[in-house]
Amino acid sequence: DVQLVESGGGLAKPGGSLRLSCAASGFLFTSYGMNWVRQAPGRGLEWVSGITRNSKNIHYADSVRGRFTISRDNAKDSLYLQMDSLRAEDTAVYYCARDWGFGEIYMDVWGKGTTVTVSS
Amino acid sequence: DIQMTQSPSTLSASVGDRITITCRASQSLNTWLAWYQQKPGKAPDLLIYKTSTLETGVPSRFSGSGSGTQFTLTISNLQPDDFATYYCQQYNSYPLTFGGGTKVEIK
Numbered sequence: 001d002v003q004l005v006e007s008g009g010g011l012a013k014p015g016g017s018l019r020l021s022c023a024a025s026g027f028l029f030t031s032y033g034m035n036w037v038r039q040a041p042g043r044g045l046e047w048v049s050g051i052t053r054n055s056k057n058i059h060y061a062d063s064v065r066g067r068f069t070i071s072r073d074n075a076k077d078s079l080y081l082q083m084d085s086l087r088a089e090d091t092a093v094y095y096c097a098r099d100w101g102f103g104e105i106y107m108d109v110w111g112k113g114t115t116v117t118v119s120s
Numbered sequence: 121d122i123q124m125t126q127s128p129s130t131l132s133a134s135v136g137d138r139i140t141i142t143c144r145a146s147q148s149l150n151t152w153l154a155w156y157q158q159k160p161g162k163a164p165d166l167l168i169y170k171t172s173t174l175e176t177g178v179p180s181r182f183s184g185s186g187s188g189t190q191f192t193l194t195i196s197n198l199q200p201d202d203f204a205t206y207y208c209q210q211y212n213s214y215p216l217t218f219g220g221g222t223k224v225e226i227k
Contacts, residue, residue, distance in 0.1 A: 035216075037164075045156075045164065045207055047216040059214040062121070095163055105211035106154035108175065110163035 002026040002109050004096050009114030012086050016118070022079040022096030022111055029077040030054075033101040036070060036081050038092035039113075048094070049081065053101055064090075086118045122146050122210050126219030132227040133198055141193045141222045143208035148188045152212040155184055155193045158221075159204045167206075168193065198224075 008020040022034070036048040049060045049070040058070055069082040079096050093115050097107035123146040133139050143153065151171040156164035166175045168184040171191060181196045195202055203226055208219040 044221045045158075045209075045218040047209075047218065050214070050216065059216075061215045097163075099211075103152075103211075104169070105216060106166060106169040106209065107156075107164075108166045108169075110165075112163055 004098065004109060004111035006094065006096050006111045006114035009094065009116045011117045011119065012083075013120055014087060014118055016086050017082070017084045018086065018116060020081040020083065020094055020096075020114060020116070022081075024077045024079070024098070027098075027109075029072075030074045031101075032098040033105065034070075034072060034079045035097045035099060035105075035107060036079075037095045037097055037107070037110075038090075038116075039095070040089070040092040043092075046092075050099070050105065051079070083116070086116075088118050090116060091118050092116060121215055122149070122213060122217050124208055124210055124217050124219040126206075126208055126222050128222060129220060130223045130225060132225045134227045135198055135200060137198045138194065138196045139198060139224065141206055141208075141224075143186075143191045143193070143219050145189045145191070145210055145212075147212075149191075149210050149212040151187055152210060153184075153186070153191050154209045154211065155182075156207045156209065157202075157204045158207065164207065195224075 035050040067085045093113040095113045097110045125144045155168040158164040172184045205223045
């Protein structure tokens with residue numbers, strides 16, 4: 001089965017750091033772009049960051065640029081999100097999701113999400 | 121950044137109804153628009169991409185249309201499983217952006 005499984009969420013203090021991971025299985029990881037999308041409690045979806053299949057192109061939302069870093073390890077079929085200088089407004093469920101790339105940046109497979117809470 | 125405005129934010133309907141959700145973009149998307157369904161506590165599911173192409177396994181009562189800046193998601197013969205929140209998403213340019221969501225409730 002095609003699957004994405006996020007991990008690494010938890011409680012962090014404002015100004016702190018967390019590293020999220022997303023393990024992919026059931027498909028050829030190197031053939032797809034990958035993204036992080038988050039959802040604050042009771043709110044809508046917010047795209048956070050995306051990375052192309054070969055890591056050549058990386059994009060961020062303005063709200064996280066300079067604080068978050070997306071990366072992938074194709075040898076390990078894994079996606080990562082390094083989150084630094086965390087703020088209360090980063091509190092959300094974080095989903096990883098794959099896209100088709102080549103301009104077709106819609107997300108057809110999603111993980112179940114991992115919860116990040118930023119609070120003192 | 122491209123702003124996506126969905127309407128209505130909440131829609132009350134009955135089983136068997138035909139409903140339409142609208143998504144308006146602040147600039148032209150050509151046809152680079154997707155629709156997702158999300159149920160409480162679950163990840164979103166892709167319904168439609170490239171404005172009108174149904175994802176594999178999505179029932180044919182779902183349909184999408186539009187171009188440029190105005191898009192619609194239509195659900196005909198609403199079923200109990202369709203009560204959920206729906207989001208549009210543009211992928212014409214980065215940053216990718218979602219609409220604010222439309223919650224479809226049981227009347």
